[in-house]
Amino acid sequence: MAKIKSLDELKALRDSVQNTVDVREHGDNVEDMIIVRVAMATCGIAAGAREIMNFMAHELRDQGIDNVMITQVGCMGLCYAEPTVEVTLKGEEPVVYGNVTEEKALEIIEKHIKNGTMVDGIIPSTHKSLDE
Amino acid sequence: MSCTTCKNEVVDKMYQELSDYIDSLPDKKGMLIAVLHKAQEIFGYLPREVQVFVGRKLDIPVSQVYGVVSFYSFFTMEPKGKYPIAICLGTACYVRGADKITDYFKTELGIELGETTEDGKFSLDGLRCVGACGLAPVVLVGEKVYGRITTLDQVREILAEYED
Amino acid sequence: MSNYTMHILICGGTGCISAESDIIADEFTKELARVGMTEEVQVLKTGCFGFCEKGPIVKVLPDSTFYVEVTPDDVEELVNEHVVKGRVVDRLLFIDPSSKETIEDSKHMDFYKKQQRVALRNCGFVDPHNIDEYIARDGYQALGQSILEMSQLEVIELMEDANLRGRGGGGFPAGLKWRFTYNNESDQKYVICNADEGDPGAFMDRSILEGDPHSVVEAMAICGYAIGADKGLVYIRAEYPLAIERLQLAIDSAREYGLLGDDIMGSGFNFDIEVKFGAGAFVCGEETALIHSMEGQRGEPTTKPPFPAESGFWGKPTCVNNVETLANVPVILLKGADWFKTIGTEKSPGTKVFALAGKINNVGLIEVPMGTTLREVIYDIGGGIKDGKEFKAVQTGGPSGGCLTAKDLDTPIDFDNLLEKGSMMGSGGMIVMDEDDCMPAVARFYLEFTQEESCGKCTPCRIGTTRLFELLDKITQGKGTMEDLELMKELSHVITDTSLCGLGQTASNPVLSTLDIFWDEYVAHVTDKKCPAGQCTALLEYKITDACTGCTLCTRVCPTDAIDGKLKELHVIDQEKCIKCGACMDRCKFKAIIRE
Numbered sequence: 001m002a003k004i005k006s007l008d009e010l011k012a013l014r015d016s017v018q019n020t021v022d023v024r025e026h027g028d029n030v031e032d033m034i035i036v037r038v039a040m041a042t043c044g045i046a047a048g049a050r051e052i053m054n055f056m057a058h059e060l061r062d063q064g065i066d067n068v069m070i071t072q073v074g075c076m077g078l079c080y081a082e083p084t085v086e087v088t089l090k091g092e093e094p095v096v097y098g099n100v101t102e103e104k105a106l107e108i109i110e111k112h113i114k115n116g117t118m119v120d121g122i123i124p125s126t127h128k129s130l131d132e
Numbered sequence: 133m134s135c136t137t138c139k140n141e142v143v144d145k146m147y148q149e150l151s152d153y154i155d156s157l158p159d160k161k162g163m164l165i166a167v168l169h170k171a172q173e174i175f176g177y178l179p180r181e182v183q184v185f186v187g188r189k190l191d192i193p194v195s196q197v198y199g200v201v202s203f204y205s206f207f208t209m210e211p212k213g214k215y216p217i218a219i220c221l222g223t224a225c226y227v228r229g230a231d232k233i234t235d236y237f238k239t240e241l242g243i244e245l246g247e248t249t250e251d252g253k254f255s256l257d258g259l260r261c262v263g264a265c266g267l268a269p270v271v272l273v274g275e276k277v278y279g280r281i282t283t284l285d286q287v288r289e290i291l292a293e294y295e296d
Numbered sequence: 297m298s299n300y301t302m303h304i305l306i307c308g309g310t311g312c313i314s315a316e317s318d319i320i321a322d323e324f325t326k327e328l329a330r331v332g333m334t335e336e337v338q339v340l341k342t343g344c345f346g347f348c349e350k351g352p353i354v355k356v357l358p359d360s361t362f363y364v365e366v367t368p369d370d371v372e373e374l375v376n377e378h379v380v381k382g383r384v385v386d387r388l389l390f391i392d393p394s395s396k397e398t399i400e401d402s403k404h405m406d407f408y409k410k411q412q413r414v415a416l417r418n419c420g421f422v423d424p425h426n427i428d429e430y431i432a433r434d435g436y437q438a439l440g441q442s443i444l445e446m447s448q449l450e451v452i453e454l455m456e457d458a459n460l461r462g463r464g465g466g467g468f469p470a471g472l473k474w475r476f477t478y479n480n481e482s483d484q485k486y487v488i489c490n491a492d493e494g495d496p497g498a499f500m501d502r503s504i505l506e507g508d509p510h511s512v513v514e515a516m517a518i519c520g521y522a523i524g525a526d527k528g529l530v531y532i533r534a535e536y537p538l539a540i541e542r543l544q545l546a547i548d549s550a551r552e553y554g555l556l557g558d559d560i561m562g563s564g565f566n567f568d569i570e571v572k573f574g575a576g577a578f579v580c581g582e583e584t585a586l587i588h589s590m591e592g593q594r595g596e597p598t599t600k601p602p603f604p605a606e607s608g609f610w611g612k613p614t615c616v617n618n619v620e621t622l623a624n625v626p627v628i629l630l631k632g633a634d635w636f637k638t639i640g641t642e643k644s645p646g647t648k649v650f651a652l653a654g655k656i657n658n659v660g661l662i663e664v665p666m667g668t669t670l671r672e673v674i675y676d677i678g679g680g681i682k683d684g685k686e687f688k689a690v691q692t693g694g695p696s697g698g699c700l701t702a703k704d705l706d707t708p709i710d711f712d713n714l715l716e717k718g719s720m721m722g723s724g725g726m727i728v729m730d731e732d733d734c735m736p737a738v739a740r741f742y743l744e745f746t747q748e749e750s751c752g753k754c755t756p757c758r759i760g761t762t763r764l765f766e767l768l769d770k771i772t773q774g775k776g777t778m779e780d781l782e783l784m785k786e787l788s789h790v791i792t793d794t795s796l797c798g799l800g801q802t803a804s805n806p807v808l809s810t811l812d813i814f815w816d817e818y819v820a821h822v823t824d825k826k827c828p829a830g831q832c833t834a835l836l837e838y839k840i841t842d843a844c845t846g847c848t849l850c851t852r853v854c855p856t857d858a859i860d861g862k863l864k865e866l867h868v869i870d871q872e873k874c875i876k877c878g879a880c881m882d883r884c885k886f887k888a889i890i891r892e
Binding site: 003011017018037041042043071073074075076077098119120121122124125129130 | 539
């Protein structure tokens with residue numbers, strides 16, 4: 001990575017990563033990319049988030065599903081419902097699931113990721129983001 | 133490891149590692165705490181001899197080294213058990229019954245907080261908040277976190293996991 | 297893709313479950329089957345909507361209709377009207393209490409979203425390992441703008457105008473702190489990020505560093521530019537390995553991108569950051585103690601003045617800011633002081649992150665605008681008290697703070713209001729307590745902490761907190777006298793008035809606050825030798841009643857073999873051996889063991 005030498009370069013980088021960040025490992029099939037975010041702060045990990053993330057990654061790979069990008073993020077603030085997993089289908093609002101077990105993870109893959117059907121256990125969003 | 137020569141060799145290696153670390157520091161000024169962190173990582177605890185060694189290497193009076201070691205709760209002068217047990221004593225765990233869990237561990241192991249079992253297998257310590265308050269009360273064995281521990285049975289199950 | 301054309305979301309949060317949301321879900325399934333629409337309409341149970349006083353809540357997608365206080369009897373009508381005929385059932389809609397207007401869909405109900413994320417804006421959203429994701433969310437733009445387009449004083453003035461108050465507890469305006477450090481000329485200055493989160497029960501700083509480390513890195517560089525420092529240091533607890541790892545990675549990648557280092561973005565401004573580890577001492581949250589610890593010494597405080605802004609790290613002008621404070625800085629620069637001041641109250645603009653824990657349903661890390669009431673935090677966001685128990689008190693400010701009770705539920709939370717109520721903001725720990733929590737025991741818990749953490753440098757704190765702890769211990773053992781209560785008050789004031797640093801000056805707060813609010817509870821311990829909350833073990837006795845069937849289960853579970861009993865005979869507890877752990881009571885299937 002070359003060093004950023006001016007504010008313009010930083011802005012250019014921002015614009016380009018905004019486009020590619022979601023699909024950095026996948027290139028072309030932007031259209032139906034699904035993003036799965038797993039909350040992996042200390043408490044999430046303590047509650048088993050790492051195992052859930054690995055489980056989902058293996059399961060998706062074994063099933064040959066390649067339009068899903070799993071990323072680890074920080075705390076979503078929902079300590080009472082760890083582990084938490086957020087699923088964002090292209091063009092739709094993100095959906096957060098709480099208390100995700102392997103069984104639930106499988107259900108999320110089978111129904112939500114493969115079929116676009118939500119399943120029980122959604123945690124509704126209760127906060128405003130920066131721009132609201 | 134009953135052979136004294138091999139044991140000495142291991143210890144020598146530890147001192148060498150610490151010595152190399154100290155030598156690698158670009159500036160020794162103000163690095164005492166960082167060096168002690170490294171020493172505890174290598175030796176597992178900070179016995180008198182290690183403190184003397186650190187003092188000499190950094191050119192600091194041993195009294196000052198001891199002053200720092202005894203000031204901070206992270207540093208220990210006693211070896212920990214093979215499986216160090218730490219009970220979170222943060223407020224969230226407290227109101228959800230961490231004191232009760234502490235009593236269970238004390239009676240099951242027959243030791244007080246800050247002590248190690250005679251066979252060196254378990255040590256028991258209190259710990260200030262790991263920040264997993266959603267899982268309170270929380271118990272750590274080594275790095276493994278056990279959450280929502282409320283009953284004697286759960287305590288016994290945890291200990292049973294470490295039966296050799 | 298999905299065959300469903302409609303989704304019915306039913307709140308299944310713990311608060312709502314008590315209000316029969318399971319039955320409502322079953323009713324919906326039944327009713328949908330009756331009208332033959334199970335194929336088109338999906339019934340989903342969700343977590344808490346954060347609107348529990350109006351629960352149970354039913355939300356219908358895709359039109360986002362938001363029904364409140366739904367009972368199982370309403371389901372038939374909802375299915376007949378809304379699902380089959382597409383007509384909204386007006387009587388179940390929410391009525392805005394201020395405008396008296398009926399609110400139909402949840403898109404116009406954003407006021408029910410009590411939380412607003414500013415400091416946590418990226419937490420749980422960006423991958424903390426990937427600097428690109430931070431840049432994609434306008435990361436480092438604020439740094440670029442400051443160092444290339446603003447003068448040092450312009451940055452400071454903007455921060456002063458925004459009136460961002462220190463989120464570590466004190467509430468001192470950050471902009472002012474920056475100006476003081478700017479004003480002190482020196483060949484070397486430092487920016488320090490205080491990440492020594494000491495309050496047991498608060499973990500927002502850890503969460504920010506784990507979830508969005510770049511916001512802290514960027515803010516430190518901005519602060520460095522404003523005050524004229526080229527070196528930043530983060531003092532972080534060694535107990536936070538994951539936060540350390542992610543912060544270090546963030547610093548490394550920023551350096552790699554040229555966002556730290558020499559001549560950042562061609563501005564001529566140099567800045568770099570080093571991470572220093574704490575070693576577990578609560579007093580190190582105090583600026584001067586923290587600086588001594590960073591210099592490799594015992595973390596003992598010194599008198600102020602001189603303030604660190606004048607003489608700090610190695611005697612140089614130093615600006616110490618807390619993690620959450622710093623996390624606010626980049627947004628303030630990008631969106632402006634006026635935007636920031638639209639959030640929160642006049643004297644405390646912005647938001648505050650709280651670690652909501654204890655006897656509450658939705659334990660979590662929340663961020664609300666300053667001025668939000670305790671009621672909104674506990675009942676709307678927190679989902680109410682666990683197991684349907686009675687709310688007793690909330691402890692804020694950790695070992696330096698005090699308690700707020702039911703009468704304070706509608707007080708807007710900000711720095712000044714909390715102080716007025718005898719508590720304090722602190723770093724944002726909020727521990728909710730219910731009827732089973734004994735307040736003298738809670739005060740004892742905090743004093744045990746402070747007397748252990750007292751650095752020992754000044755006598756009032758070293759000796760005073762120990763004596764105060766002993767008195768509390770005596771009271772919870774049932775051995776206290778009325779004179780002890782008076783003595784505690786007097787001693788508390790002496791400690792507050794004469795201690796050297798903040799640790800001692802605030803150590804008595806949990807005692808004074810609980811003595812003031814829960815006087816009767818103290819008196820019960822002293823005169824009646826009873827613990828009304830049933831928590832002080834010395835004042836309790838476990839007994840076995842006639843309901844005992846002699847099953848011997850309790851004799852096996854008792855960790856001290858204190859229960860004697862043969863099969864099918866009434867068991868007896870040996871009070872000498874009993875440690876009052878309650879394991880037998882938890883286990884007894886016949887409710888034959890009682891606590892008095």
